[in-house]
Amino acid sequence: MKGKHILRDNVLLGLSLALMIAALYMVFVYVPTEKHTGIVQRIFYFHVPVAWVAFLAFFITFIFSILYLWKREIKWDTIAHASAEVGVIFTTLVLITGPIWAKPVWGVWWTWDARLTTSLVLWLIYIAYLLVRSFATEPARGARFSAVIGIVGFIDVPIVFLTVNLWRTQHPTTMIFEDGLTTSMLMTLMVCIAAFTVLYVLLTVQSANLKSLETDVKLLRSTQAE
Amino acid sequence: MNEETMAPPCAIEVRGLARAFGEHRALRGIDLKVSRGEHLVIFGPNGAGKTTLVKILSTLVKPSAGSVWLDGIDISDKPAQIRRRIGLVSHQTFLYDDLTVYENLKFYGRMFDVPDLEAKIREVASWVQLESRLHDRAGTLSHGLQQRVSIARAVLHNPSILFLDEPEVGLDPHASSMVKDALVSINSGGRTVVMTTHNLERGLELGDRIIILDRGKVVYQAARHEVDTVNFRRIYDQYTGTGR
Amino acid sequence: MNTVFAKIFVIFWKDMLTELRTKEVVVSVLVFALLVVVIFNFAFGTRAGTVEMAAPGILWVALTFGGVLGFNRIFAVEKENLRLEGLMLCPVDRAVIYWGKLVGSFTFILAVAVVITPIFLVLFNLPLFLPRLALVIVLAIIGFSAVGTLFSAVAINTRARDIMLPILFLPVAVPVIIAAVKATALVLAGSSWGDMATWLQIMIAFDVIYLVVATLVFEFVVEE
Numbered sequence: 001m002k003g004k005h006i007l008r009d010n011v012l013l014g015l016s017l018a019l020m021i022a023a024l025y026m027v028f029v030y031v032p033t034e035k036h037t038g039i040v041q042r043i044f045y046f047h048v049p050v051a052w053v054a055f056l057a058f059f060i061t062f063i064f065s066i067l068y069l070w071k072r073e074i075k076w077d078t079i080a081h082a083s084a085e086v087g088v089i090f091t092t093l094v095l096i097t098g099p100i101w102a103k104p105v106w107g108v109w110w111t112w113d114a115r116l117t118t119s120l121v122l123w124l125i126y127i128a129y130l131l132v133r134s135f136a137t138e139p140a141r142g143a144r145f146s147a148v149i150g151i152v153g154f155i156d157v158p159i160v161f162l163t164v165n166l167w168r169t170q171h172p173t174t175m176i177f178e179d180g181l182t183t184s185m186l187m188t189l190m191v192c193i194a195a196f197t198v199l200y201v202l203l204t205v206q207s208a209n210l211k212s213l214e215t216d217v218k219l220l221r222s223t224q225a226e
Numbered sequence: 227m228n229e230e231t232m233a234p235p236c237a238i239e240v241r242g243l244a245r246a247f248g249e250h251r252a253l254r255g256i257d258l259k260v261s262r263g264e265h266l267v268i269f270g271p272n273g274a275g276k277t278t279l280v281k282i283l284s285t286l287v288k289p290s291a292g293s294v295w296l297d298g299i300d301i302s303d304k305p306a307q308i309r310r311r312i313g314l315v316s317h318q319t320f321l322y323d324d325l326t327v328y329e330n331l332k333f334y335g336r337m338f339d340v341p342d343l344e345a346k347i348r349e350v351a352s353w354v355q356l357e358s359r360l361h362d363r364a365g366t367l368s369h370g371l372q373q374r375v376s377i378a379r380a381v382l383h384n385p386s387i388l389f390l391d392e393p394e395v396g397l398d399p400h401a402s403s404m405v406k407d408a409l410v411s412i413n414s415g416g417r418t419v420v421m422t423t424h425n426l427e428r429g430l431e432l433g434d435r436i437i438i439l440d441r442g443k444v445v446y447q448a449a450r451h452e453v454d455t456v457n458f459r460r461i462y463d464q465y466t467g468t469g470r
Numbered sequence: 471m472n473t474v475f476a477k478i479f480v481i482f483w484k485d486m487l488t489e490l491r492t493k494e495v496v497v498s499v500l501v502f503a504l505l506v507v508v509i510f511n512f513a514f515g516t517r518a519g520t521v522e523m524a525a526p527g528i529l530w531v532a533l534t535f536g537g538v539l540g541f542n543r544i545f546a547v548e549k550e551n552l553r554l555e556g557l558m559l560c561p562v563d564r565a566v567i568y569w570g571k572l573v574g575s576f577t578f579i580l581a582v583a584v585v586i587t588p589i590f591l592v593l594f595n596l597p598l599f600l601p602r603l604a605l606v607i608v609l610a611i612i613g614f615s616a617v618g619t620l621f622s623a624v625a626i627n628t629r630a631r632d633i634m635l636p637i638l639f640l641p642v643a644v645p646v647i648i649a650a651v652k653a654t655a656l657v658l659a660g661s662s663w664g665d666m667a668t669w670l671q672i673m674i675a676f677d678v679i680y681l682v683v684a685t686l687v688f689e690f691v692v693e694e
């Protein structure tokens with residue numbers, strides 16, 4: 001039953017590898033160094049796609065949480081769970097690459113601007129999602145509760161962003177680029193976004209598969225024991 | 227299909243009921259019919275699925291598969307409406323310790339829109355012989371007394387179907403027989419009663435029909451008068467596997 | 471419709487009665503909030519300027535963490551004796567249970583705020599008559615209660631129930647906390663309604679959104 005997915009998985013893997021190589025090439029070889037901020041600016045090509053994926057992943061968790069509560073089929077919950085696990089990794093990367101980029105450019109490790117703060121809150125909500133699952137007394141409850149968190153938490157994200165934005169209007173907006181994006185920069189960015197999105201899909205699918213197999217094994221074991 | 231053409235003659239009808247908790251399959255396909263006014267007793271060892279079955283029938287838990295009709299109504303259709311017609315007595319009393327017996331009954335009475343509540347409270351209190359303790363805090367009562375209050379609570383809204391899930395658990399013999407008397411005295415109304423129990427003698431006393439549940443399936447069914455009461459213990463062991 | 475409100479009130483009445491007898495929630499939260507205000511005062515040192523600037527934050531840290539403590543108790547009372555099942559046997563939609571508990575938790579936390587705020591204002595030498603502050607507090611506590619009641623029902627059914635609630639509640643409550651602190655600071659600085667408008671709007675939007683979402687989602691939390 002899982003065999004029919006081998007083609008899909010291999011295509012995903014191949015596509016991901018190809019895009020990643022292309023992305024690496026474009027970031028390190030193709031695109032010229034940015035005038036004002038120098039080499040460090042290249043982190044932008046990782047930071048932005050990774051942030052995009054972090055939010056995409058939670059959106060997917062949101063959608064599949066709704067689906068699961070509605071239809072109650074385990075497969076929806078498995079995808080929501082897998083997406084959340086991948087999402088939390090990507091969010092962690094956002095929180096790491098953000099400061100690495102910020103320090104040389106603005107002189108501070110952390111600014112409480114809307115984007116970074118929302119990423120931090122998103123990270124905390126992801127953690128809450130995963131913890132509720134592991135602290136629930138039964139797996140079925142864990143699935144239900146985390147689905148609720150997935151829905152409630154996702155709705156919070158835009159509210160947090162708007163609120164923090166308003167909160168920070170007293171502070172100067174951080175300019176990313178003074179001259180705007182050139183074509184080559186834009187193209188590099190697009191390729192990187194594509195590469196990381198495909199990577200996200202690959203990781204989530206693999207994770208969901210693994211969870212599915214684990215449930216199958218447990219089911220087999222318990223029927224055998226009877 | 228409207229209710230008039232569909233209405234089965236039974237108070238409870240169960241078809242293909244199944245329920246799993248993760249990998250554990252508590253119920254694996256139960257079919258059951260209980261007629262109006264019948265007293266059904268369900269025996270079974272621990273883990274047989276008795277409590278799960280009662281919880282599903284009383285709308286506390288949703289089934290994984292199968293259907294349940296109570297008084298001809300599909301419980302997945304209008305659960306809130308169904309709850310007016312059923313009462314549940316469990317080994318949990320559902321009483322609030324810091325409220326008096328009277329306040330507990332008043333709370334549930336108001337939630338169930340019981341008409342003439344004051345009079346009704348006095349009536350059920352007399353059925354279970356607890357008029358003198360009405361204004362004591364529920365937490366100060368012994369477990370046996372609390373269980374009798376719980377019975378009063380369960381019949382306050384005059385349900386047509388009463389579920390009892392091992393009501394005698396944790397009670398000493400005296401309290402247990404007081405509970406039995408309470409159950410007998412509240413059943414003058416032709417109520418349908420479904421009771422699960424470990425206590426073979428008590429169960430045989432109170433039932434019209436008995437079934438034995440084991441590992442999520444009905445393994446034995448008989449009308450009370452068909453049952454060989456003297457040898458029932460042996461029959462029970464036989465159907466549930468010895469040494470359990 | 472009439473009966474739905476009546477049922478909500480019945481659940482609220484039951485919780486009020488219990489609380490009046492045991493005083494479990496309000497007193498402990500009150501003491502805790504007071505301690506927070508006092509300790510934070512010491513934590514910020516004696517320089518006049520720092521403490522005054524931090525004042526709104528201190529009030530809201532006290533109310534937020536006090537709120538978390540309070541919400542932990544909201545469903546705790548139902549957990550003993552599995553009384554939540556008793557509520558679930560009642561012929562009402564699950565959402566009615568949520569609203570019954572919601573009104574209760576709102577009332578309790580509001581009661582705490584009503585006592586704590588004047589004390590806070592006195593300790594910080596601030597004017598006592600501030601009706602706009604009352605509005606800010608009410609709006610924020612509605613938001614806290616909407617989310618806190620829902621998550622309390624979740625947390626009570628997990629293994630680490632005391633730590634689970636703050637982990638769930640605090641990130642989601644961030645917008646309310648930010649808006650409440652900003653609005654409070656503006657009130658204390660004597661600003662106009664116009665300045666405060668955005669923050670009030672955020673709180674109102676949050677309240678409405680979460681009351682609706684929680685109402686829709688509550689049944690999935692309690693239903694097996």
